[in-house]
Amino acid sequence: MNGERGSDSRRRYIYKSTAMKKYGLTSNQVEEAIRRGLITDFKYVANPHYLSAPQALLISEEELLGKLEEIKKLPRYSEAEREKRRAYRAKRKMLEIASFECPLCSMKTMPLKGSLTRKALYQGQLTPEEARIVAVVTHFRHAHTEYDHARQNLERLASFLRPEEGEMLLQALNRYLRLKRRRGRRAREEREFLLEDFRWLRAKALEKAKRAYTKEAIEKAKRYGLLPQDLTLEQYERIVEKIIEED
Numbered sequence: 001m002n003g004e005r006g007s008d009s010r011r012r013y014i015y016k017s018t019a020m021k022k023y024g025l026t027s028n029q030v031e032e033a034i035r036r037g038l039i040t041d042f043k044y045v046a047n048p049h050y051l052s053a054p055q056a057l058l059i060s061e062e063e064l065l066g067k068l069e070e071i072k073k074l075p076r077y078s079e080a081e082r083e084k085r086r087a088y089r090a091k092r093k094m095l096e097i098a099s100f101e102c103p104l105c106s107m108k109t110m111p112l113k114g115s116l117t118r119k120a121l122y123q124g125q126l127t128p129e130e131a132r133i134v135a136v137v138t139h140f141r142h143a144h145t146e147y148d149h150a151r152q153n154l155e156r157l158a159s160f161l162r163p164e165e166g167e168m169l170l171q172a173l174n175r176y177l178r179l180k181r182r183r184g185r186r187a188r189e190e191r192e193f194l195l196e197d198f199r200w201l202r203a204k205a206l207e208k209a210k211r212a213y214t215k216e217a218i219e220k221a222k223r224y225g226l227l228p229q230d231l232t233l234e235q236y237e238r239i240v241e242k243i244i245e246e247d
């Protein structure tokens, strides 16, 4: 007899999450029902799944059913939840404006999660329209110009420098390799200078190549109506300066 009554009394209570699923309620409605005294028969127990989690709420199903229509009229979300949802929707809206689908390759891009662009967008350093411009130009530079190819090709890179610097860049590695066979302090020093020259010239060439391909990307994207027609390279660079650029 006692055992039966025990299981009966256990059956009288249901978890808040069960109540929500079974009766189409929200967490706020259940909590609010308790705050307003519509549900008086409830108890908190240790979470059955995780000991470290907050206590689980059990409520009397019978009492809940008796007040169900009233409870369903309670606000579905608390003010804090509504604020959170508003902020979330505002962020989605910003991302939507900042996204685009490329008419050339159908690729969809948007500021990636965790990217500096998305951070700048959320923090208000960039407008969604500016973030979209960055997304368009970056995509065009990588996908629809020779930029990625040129980055890997020393001769192409050299062509962006003044002729004598370009020549130095191309020769630096060969001279370095020749010197590698020689021993002694002088050879070592010369090698270090050469490497330094090489790195410096390569960085300079990369920067010039990036500017040139960015300009090409801007003009190309304009032809597809993806950018303001009067956008200049300089204006674009000022937008990019607002984020620390990643590549």
Ligand SMILES: [Zn+2]
Residues within 6 Å of the ligand: 102, 103, 104, 105, 106, 107, 139, 143, 144
């Ligand atoms: Zn594309």
